[in-house]
Amino acid sequence: MRTIKLNNGVEMPQIGLGTFLIPKEHLSRTIAESYELGYRNFDTAWRYHNETEIANALKENGIKREDVFITTKVNRDALYFGGYKVGKRAIFNLRNFKSIKTVIQESFDNLKTDYIDLFLLHWIHPLDLTLRMYEELTRLYHEGRIRAIGVCSSLPPHFAAYADVSDVVPAVNQFEISPLNTQKKLIKYCQDKGVAVTAMSTFSHFRSNEPRKEIVENPVIKNIAEKHNKSTFQIVLRWLLQQDIIVIPKTWESVHLKDNISIEDFSLTPEEMLTIDSLDQGKFLNYDPTPWVKKMPLMYQNMSY
Numbered sequence: 001m002r003t004i005k006l007n008n009g010v011e012m013p014q015i016g017l018g019t020f021l022i023p024k025e026h027l028s029r030t031i032a033e034s035y036e037l038g039y040r041n042f043d044t045a046w047r048y049h050n051e052t053e054i055a056n057a058l059k060e061n062g063i064k065r066e067d068v069f070i071t072t073k074v075n076r077d078a079l080y081f082g083g084y085k086v087g088k089r090a091i092f093n094l095r096n097f098k099s100i101k102t103v104i105q106e107s108f109d110n111l112k113t114d115y116i117d118l119f120l121l122h123w124i125h126p127l128d129l130t131l132r133m134y135e136e137l138t139r140l141y142h143e144g145r146i147r148a149i150g151v152c153s154s155l156p157p158h159f160a161a162y163a164d165v166s167d168v169v170p171a172v173n174q175f176e177i178s179p180l181n182t183q184k185k186l187i188k189y190c191q192d193k194g195v196a197v198t199a200m201s202t203f204s205h206f207r208s209n210e211p212r213k214e215i216v217e218n219p220v221i222k223n224i225a226e227k228h229n230k231s232t233f234q235i236v237l238r239w240l241l242q243q244d245i246i247v248i249p250k251t252w253e254s255v256h257l258k259d260n261i262s263i264e265d266f267s268l269t270p271e272e273m274l275t276i277d278s279l280d281q282g283k284f285l286n287y288d289p290t291p292w293v294k295k296m297p298l299m300y301q302n303m304s305y
Contacts, residue, residue: 001038002264004246006171007194010148012118013069014241015261016041018200018250020048021209030252031057035068037261043198043248044111045073045122046103051110065113071248072111073122073152074133078103086125100129100136108145120150120174124158125292131165138166150174152200153289156189157300174198175289177245179215179236182280185305187243198246201286202236209250212285220279228266231259238263239276 003011017034019027019042027050031042044051051072058065077083081094108116119137124130137149150172151158162170173190177183177199190197203211211233215221221232228235233249233256240247241263249260268276293301 001040004196004244006148006196007169008148008171010117010171012148012172012196012246013039013041014244014246015039015237015263016043016069016071016246016248017257018043018248019050019054020045020206020250022050022250022252024050024053026252027053028057028060030257031063032061033254034257034261035061035063037258039257039261040067041069041071041246041248043071045075045120046078046107046110047073047075047122051107052112055110055112059112069117070111070113071118071120072107072116073120074100074104074107074137075122076126076129076133078106079129100133104133104136104140114145116146118148118150118172119146120152120172121154122152123287124151124153124289125295127161127296130158131161134162135165138168141168148172150195153287155186155289155293156305157293157296157303158289159193159195160300160303161296169193170195172196172198172246174200176201176284176286177240178202178212178285179218179221179239179276179279180212180281180283181285182277184277184280187245189305191244196246197244198248199240200248202240202247203233203249204285206286218279220275224268224272224275228268230263230266234259234263235268236276238266238268239273242268242273 002014004014017039081096140146141149148171150170152174154173173195216232225232225235237247
């Protein structure tokens with residue numbers, strides 16, 4: 001399994017398994033099959049409500065903790081009764097009795113581990129809360145309980161804000177990337193700063209398990225797939241891999257588990273890479289972080305790529 005060396009020297013497997021919305025009754029079998037196929041990188045989050053099941057699956061299948069790389073995420077929802085609300089519903093935001101330290105510890109407890117390989121901030125708003133979470137992750141990183149810390153959906157203004165409260169540059173930025181939203185500028189910005197990139201929401205909306213037909217049935221991608229005798233999923237994953245991007249496709253189907261990790265026996269030509277790049281529409285399937293920059297202090301809003 002190829003790895004990406006993070007900015008602190010930690011090696012992260014480049015191909016992983018996303019676990020959000022995998023039915024819990026399939027999770028243990030999926031973890032076992034994926035491990036047997038060579039997966040060592042498992043992506044979860046407090047918000048996915050499956051950390052405990054993942055810990056149990058590792059134990060049930062005799063998989064040693066030190067043999068896998070676990071990514072989890074801290075979410076603002078954990079600090080509010082009924083979760084954090086935005087827009088007009090924000091008037092119902094009511095803090096519960098948990099501290100940031102407590103909700104982060106919940107992930108350690110759920111995963112039944114005394115260390116986390118990569119701990120991410122799950123969202124970027126509200127900024128004051130986000131920064132306090134980042135400070136707590138920094139403290140745990142310096143204590144050695146977290147091997148690397150990172151962020152999700154973060155733009156240059158957010159990186160400036162992290163630098164104001166922490167001496168630790170995020171090791172990873174996980175954000176939406178697909179052929180319809182290639183994110184070239186943000187990828188370059190991160191990689192130039194030594195921040196590894198993980199692609200999320202490449203094939204489906206975060207609330208759905210249904211793949212996006214405009215990607216997996218795209219005639220341009222299908223044509224490339226036929227030339228390589230591969231699926232369109234494999235072509236898109238290979239396109240990401242050749243940009244040094246970490247991939248975490250989600251599935252519990254055995255055939256797709258095998259396909260998603262079987263992408264190192266072929267390469268896309270430079271022309272094919274550019275052809276897929278040309279499909280870009282800047283089209284977000286999930287949350288576009290750009291509007292949230294306007295809610296940041298003016299000192300950050302003026303920062304760009």
